[in-house]
Amino acid sequence: MFSFFLAFNFPLATLLSPLGTLAQDPRDATVLRLEKMPAFFSGLNIFNTEEPCGGLNGLCVPRGYYQRHQWGKIPVFCVENATKPLVNETTYCSPYDVEVYNVSYDDCPDHPVTMCRCQNASVSISQMHHDFGKVPVRARQWIRAVKAIPDQSCNGHICINGPCLSSTSVYLHEVGHSLDVVLGSQGRCVSDTDEWRDAVLNNDTCVPDGYSEASWHENFAQNTVIAAYHHTVRNIWDAYPGNASTGISCMKGALQKTIDLTREIFVYKKGMSCDRTWTGPVTFVCMGPEARKQGLCEGVEDSNIDWAKVTGTPV
Numbered sequence: 001m002f003s004f005f006l007a008f009n010f011p012l013a014t015l016l017s018p019l020g021t022l023a024q025d026p027r028d029a030t031v032l033r034l035e036k037m038p039a040f041f042s043g044l045n046i047f048n049t050e051e052p053c054g055g056l057n058g059l060c061v062p063r064g065y066y067q068r069h070q071w072g073k074i075p076v077f078c079v080e081n082a083t084k085p086l087v088n089e090t091t092y093c094s095p096y097d098v099e100v101y102n103v104s105y106d107d108c109p110d111h112p113v114t115m116c117r118c119q120n121a122s123v124s125i126s127q128m129h130h131d132f133g134k135v136p137v138r139a140r141q142w143i144r145a146v147k148a149i150p151d152q153s154c155n156g157h158i159c160i161n162g163p164c165l166s167s168t169s170v171y172l173h174e175v176g177h178s179l180d181v182v183l184g185s186q187g188r189c190v191s192d193t194d195e196w197r198d199a200v201l202n203n204d205t206c207v208p209d210g211y212s213e214a215s216w217h218e219n220f221a222q223n224t225v226i227a228a229y230h231h232t233v234r235n236i237w238d239a240y241p242g243n244a245s246t247g248i249s250c251m252k253g254a255l256q257k258t259i260d261l262t263r264e265i266f267v268y269k270k271g272m273s274c275d276r277t278w279t280g281p282v283t284f285v286c287m288g289p290e291a292r293k294q295g296l297c298e299g300v301e302d303s304n305i306d307w308a309k310v311t312g313t314p315v
């Protein structure tokens with residue numbers, strides 16, 4: 001079981017506010033109603049290989065490269081997995097075992113993404129580079145960092161769980177969480193608005209799949225996956241025609257809204273490149289005392305992890 005983590009690319013001030021809303025009250029009455037909505041699909045991974053037009057996995061990957069950083073320094077968001085509770089509580093990712101990469105694509109060459117890969121993650125950096133590259137650039141540009149770790153907990157950040165090889169829908173789901181914030185007004189998630197919830201609860205008679213019932217944020221992220229398919233692969237209304245009781249129009253309120261919101265982001269135009277600049281560098285800290293001892297932590301502070309809780313690391 002592996003999970004990916006994609007960090008928003010926001011200045012700290014705006015990062016804290018929207019992320020604070022991610023911890024929704026599970027007793028929220030609207031979520032209780034959401035949970036009762038019928039699911040149209042059994043899962044959205046069908047969009048990865050959908051015939052006859054091919055699926056999201058067939059999206060083009062821009063050329064690019066990845067380059068490993070020297071061992072010793074690590075992004076703050078990657079060091080925290082050294083001591084967090086994990087899937088089976090026996091696997092940890094010591095900071096010393098994290099590979100850090102700059103990952104760049106030719107459609108946004110000046111703004112590389114930082115990727116962390118724990119040495120015991122099954123996914124290779126090559127695969128991460130390839131799969132993440134399928135996300136259209138105007139969506140990909142909102143992600144500044146990705147990590148692959150043997151962990152399913154994401155500690156308030158956006159995350160996904162499960163096998164993630166050649167699963168473009170999985171990356172798009174993650175991107176959907178950041179677009180939920182980006183496309184909202186004044187730092188408020190689209191899915192936290194009454195407008196969004198009314199569209200689902202009062203207009204629609206189904207939701208994309210069972211996971212779309214988990215929370216309003218998951219609901220928006222799953223709609224984003226289908227909207228991306230619509231914009232990049234095949235018209236969704238043609239693919240699943242029919243009325244609200246037979247076709248995908250049972251989710252028309254939320255899905256059309258997502259399609260409209262994401263048109264400029266997902267629709268491919270020749271020569272398209274990123275159109276925003278990162279707001280600041282990823283913050284690095286020292287991997288640990290061993291790296292400090294070897295003189296590889298110049299200019300960065302120590303992390304604040306509790307080394308007594310890190311297993312399998314040099315003493």
Ligand SMILES: [Zn+2]
Binds near residue numbers: 173177217
């Ligand atoms: Zn999610």
